[in-house]
Amino acid sequence: MEKSRIQYSDGELIVHLYGEIDHHSVCAIRNGIDAAMYEKRPKSLVFELSDVDFMDSSGLGLILGRYAKANEIGTGIIVRNPKLRQENMLKMAHIQKILTIQHTEASQNEKKAE
Amino acid sequence: MKKKLNEIRCTFCSVSQNEALARSIVTGFLLSLDPDVDELADIRCAVSEAVTNCIVHAYRQTSGDIRLSMTYYSDRTLKITVADNGCGIADLAKARTPLFTTAPDEDRCGMGFSIMESFSDKMTVISHVGHGTKITMIRRLSPSDKFPPT
Ligand SMILES: Nc1ncnc2c1ncn2[C@@H]1O[C@H](COP(=O)(O)OP(=O)(O)O)[C@@H](O)[C@H]1O
Ligand SMILES: [Mg+2]
Numbered sequence: 001m002e003k004s005r006i007q008y009s010d011g012e013l014i015v016h017l018y019g020e021i022d023h024h025s026v027c028a029i030r031n032g033i034d035a036a037m038y039e040k041r042p043k044s045l046v047f048e049l050s051d052v053d054f055m056d057s058s059g060l061g062l063i064l065g066r067y068a069k070a071n072e073i074g075t076g077i078i079v080r081n082p083k084l085r086q087e088n089m090l091k092m093a094h095i096q097k098i099l100t101i102q103h104t105e106a107s108q109n110e111k112k113a114e
Numbered sequence: 115m116k117k118k119l120n121e122i123r124c125t126f127c128s129v130s131q132n133e134a135l136a137r138s139i140v141t142g143f144l145l146s147l148d149p150d151v152d153e154l155a156d157i158r159c160a161v162s163e164a165v166t167n168c169i170v171h172a173y174r175q176t177s178g179d180i181r182l183s184m185t186y187y188s189d190r191t192l193k194i195t196v197a198d199n200g201c202g203i204a205d206l207a208k209a210r211t212p213l214f215t216t217a218p219d220e221d222r223c224g225m226g227f228s229i230m231e232s233f234s235d236k237m238t239v240i241s242h243v244g245h246g247t248k249i250t251m252i253r254r255l256s257p258s259d260k261f262p263p264t
Contacts, residue, residue, distance in 0.1 A: 020134060020137075022130075022133045022134065022162055022166065023130055023133055023166045023169065023170060024130035024131055024133050024134065026221070027130065030221065054137070054155075054158065054159070054162075056159050056162045056163055056166065056226075056229065057163060057166075057222075057223055057225040057226050057229055058166060058221075058222075060223045060225055061220075061221040061222050061223040062221055064221070064223050065221030065223070085152075085155060089225075089229070092212075092225065092228060092229070092232070093212075093213065093223060093225050094213075
């Protein structure tokens with residue numbers, strides 16, 4: 001099952017994650033992200049989490065593990081639209097200093113519509 | 115006196131596909147107890163962490179059995195154990211420290227134990243180097259209309 005889609009636009013490399021993100025799924029995703037990041041050298045590496053139903057510390061590891069490489073080539077990391085559970089988990093690992101958590105308007109409107 | 119109401123014990127191989135299987139077993143076992151959505155999510159995550167640790171750490175470069183058990187009591191407490199016969203943990207205090215990991219180059223972030231601890235009321239770890247590790251987690255589910263306290 002497809003767990004991620006990678007797309008580049010306007011200096012952002014957007015990694016859209018879907019479904020359940022655990023150690024098993026992370027292993028299949030990681031190399032593709034790194035390859036795309038080195039190819040595009042984006043301004044930001046964005047993890048779009050609005051469609052993630054489950055994530056454990058392996059997902060956290062995927063995001064944090066990109067930091068050293070991203071930092072080296074001047075790429076910032078953005079986590080976009082995490083659900084409350086995932087945002088709390090990110091905060092537990094004290095990541096606020098090294099990456100940005102963002103909630104876009106589109107996803108907020110969706111929430112209202114629900 | 116609290117009574118044991120239900121129990122499941124299962125053994126599966128240390129392959130990473132079984133992380134999702136373990137979560138499905140948790141959901142299946144707990145569904146009839148009408149758990150709160152967040153509680154179920156907490157428990158699925160805690161079990162996922164424990165099972166992943168068996169696969170990633172205990173049976174590193176090897177493979178073996180993972181034993182998962184869940185017991186449900188009349189006071190709505192749930193006891194979960196996850197056990198392996200893997201390498202064991204030499205320094206438990208260190209292993210349980212937030213952000214400590216022995217596998218940073220594999221994108222482990224050292225938050226597994228912290229997550230298991232925060233998602234259970236009580237977590238205990240017994241480990242013997244060369245013999246294996248057993249995690250026990252206790253979590254009391256909030257009351258449900260469908261299951262009045264007995
Ligand atoms: N079942 C286990 N068998 C052997 N070692 C383990 C086991 N579980 C955890 N560990 C050790 O404890 C450390 C911390 O575990 P954890 O908090 O889950 O972080 P992570 O899995 O990200 O390394 C691991 O890096 C590993 O060295
Ligand atoms: Mg772990």
